[in-house]
Amino acid sequence: MGCSSSLPANSTGGLGNINNENSATDSKNLKVKLVLLGDSGVGKSCIVLRFVRGQFDPTSKVTIGASFLSQTLALEDSTTVKFEIWDTAGQERYAALAPLYYRGAGAAIVVYDITSAESFNKAQYWVKELQRHGSQDMIMALVGNKADLHEKRTVSSQEAQEHADMNNMFFVETSAKTADNINQLFEEIAKRLPRPTPLS
Amino acid sequence: PPLLLSLSPAPTDRQNSKSLSLWAGGQAAMESPTSAASRVDFYGFLDRMRRPEAADLFRSIKSFLASLSLDEPSAEADGARVQAFFAEMEAAIRGHPLWADATHQEIDHALEGLEKYIMTKLFDRTFAASPEDAAADAEVSDKIGLLQRFVRPHHLDIPKVLNNEASWLIAVKELQKINSFKSPWEKLLCMMSCCQVINNLLLNVSMTNDRTPSGADEFLPILIYITIKANPPQLHSNLKFVQLFRRETKLVSEVEYYLTNLISAKMFIINVNGHSLSMEESEFQKHMESAKLGTQMSVASPSSSQGLATSTSGLQKQIDAEGSRFPFMDSETENLTQAELKQLHGLYRKTVTRYTLLSKALRKLSIDEDQLLASVDDS
Numbered sequence: 045m046g047c048s049s050s051l052p053a054n055s056t057g058g059l060g061n062i063n064n065e066n067s068a069t070d071s072k073n074l075k076v077k078l079v080l081l082g083d084s085g086v087g088k089s090c091i092v093l094r095f096v097r098g099q100f101d102p103t104s105k106v107t108i109g110a111s112f113l114s115q116t117l118a119l120e121d122s123t124t125v126k127f128e129i130w131d132t133a134g135q136e137r138y139a140a141l142a143p144l145y146y147r148g149a150g151a152a153i154v155v156y157d158i159t160s161a162e163s164f165n166k167a168q169y170w171v172k173e174l175q176r177h178g179s180q181d182m183i184m185a186l187v188g189n190k191a192d193l194h195e196k197r198t199v200s201s202q203e204a205q206e207h208a209d210m211n212n213m214f215f216v217e218t219s220a221k222t223a224d225n226i227n228q229l230f231e232e233i234a235k236r237l238p239r240p241t242p243l244s
Numbered sequence: 245p246p247l248l249l250s251l252s253p254a255p256t257d258r259q260n261s262k263s264l265s266l267w268a269g270g271q272a273a274m275e276s277p278t279s280a281a282s283r284v285d286f287y288g289f290l291d292r293m294r295r296p297e298a299a300d301l302f303r304s305i306k307s308f309l310a311s312l313s314l315d316e317p318s319a320e321a322d323g324a325r326v327q328a329f330f331a332e333m334e335a336a337i338r339g340h341p342l343w344a345d346a347t348h349q350e351i352d353h354a355l356e357g358l359e360k361y362i363m364t365k366l367f368d369r370t371f372a373a374s375p376e377d378a379a380a381d382a383e384v385s386d387k388i389g390l391l392q393r394f395v396r397p398h399h400l401d402i403p404k405v406l407n408n409e410a411s412w413l414i415a416v417k418e419l420q421k422i423n424s425f426k427s428p429w430e431k432l433l434c435m436m437s438c439c440q441v442i443n444n445l446l447l448n449v450s451m452t453n454d455r456t457p458s459g460a461d462e463f464l465p466i467l468i469y470i471t472i473k474a475n476p477p478q479l480h481s482n483l484k485f486v487q488l489f490r491r492e493t494k495l496v497s498e499v500e501y502y503l504t505n506l507i508s509a510k511m512f513i514i515n516v517n518g519h520s521l522s523m524e525e526s527e528f529q530k531h532m533e534s535a536k537l538g539t540q541m542s543v544a545s546p547s548s549s550q551g552l553a554t555s556t557s558g559l560q561k562q563i564d565a566e567g568s569r570f571p572f573m574d575s576e577t578e579n580l581t582q583a584e585l586k587q588l589h590g591l592y593r594k595t596v597t598r599y600t601l602l603s604k605a606l607r608k609l610s611i612d613e614d615q616l617l618a619s620v621d622d623s
Contacts, residue, residue, distance in 0.1 A: 089458055111459040111464075
């Protein structure tokens, strides 16, 4: 498929930061508040639902709400990361309320729809907003969703990649419909989270 | 100990258990409010505190309350001290012989009990105590009072499929209960129950219509609409009280998320303008003006039947004086000719049509006709 994504770009943003009270519990079990931003209709909540439903660990406790979801991801190095995912309303009229939600977040996913240039503009607005007002060590991802609709694409992945690089974010294109790259997205965020230093 | 016995939590507890069951009746969920630990075992806490072994804890509580009362009340400063005290007591309870074999849940119950006890004692001092808080509460409530008169679901991007008056009414009722309780936890539960009702609605609609849920894009607009419909008492103070005095360790995750949503609903309402309701600013101002007019009328004549009685007699005089401008006003019925009756009937039809339309227009503006008539007489 031509809609396969570019995988995470190299970024150094936030790595090496320690004692982030918003993302750390102990060195093996991390907890992070992740905020979702993006225009309405880009599929923010579909991405999360895919991620949450795609995990088949029967021991994990999952909350399915309309807009708050939590899910624990186990990494290969035997650490676990509990994501607490805060969705935000994407309509223009609610934009001014976003700071209440991203305050204290350890990670943010900015989503746009690859078939909508308008939603990409909105994503750029959110990136700028986070750069200005978000916490310094926040892990940020730029996500082009609806990659399965590549024949209707209006936002090139190169353009988005460049925008992500410029802002120290990583970039990935996903399809909540086919589940393409959904897990990779969250795994990559998990890997980039600052680890607390073990007590010496 | 007289201090403990003087507390009477009874009247609100039944309502509280209803809130609890509603919240727990939702889908299976993870932490605090939804778990079995949520049942606030207040009497259990009081019982344990009455035992001689708890004398040291009891003394700490008493001296904390006494020391706080020496200073001028300030919600923010009190909040920091109360939080520090909660943390201190949590450590003390965990290490206390009375709770030596207690489960995590039992300790949690004790801490809930402690929070409820302390905050009930400090309620008058900490809840809506400053003139600024009272002013902020009035501002929010007045604003909502006006918005109620013209804001409709579509102004907030609520899709028609989610219009469910029955569910909305339940959510409204839950939110309106916040002043039935004095503890931060119970107030928070009312807010959570309201959010849970909305979540259940969203879940049901997405399942029955095979529709992808849109998360916050739908949740927040509905919560704002519910908040406007409910006009919850002292919204500002309730939010502030919960933020300052709910145990910090419990104001996390899901609970924190939903509280944040209600805080943003309040913020949206305070800053509302034409743009935020998809209308021209001039149209918004017009709506606000006529809403104010409507409010003033309801205030001016609270008893409409009385008002009407005097007003009709007043109007009668006025009409009598202007009688010459209207045909037939001074005619005797038996003297009317067939042609005049026909003319009169035509006029009657026109008048009825016009009155019906006017009446409808008034209802649309939420203006009560009787009160309007009364206000004409007053002026």
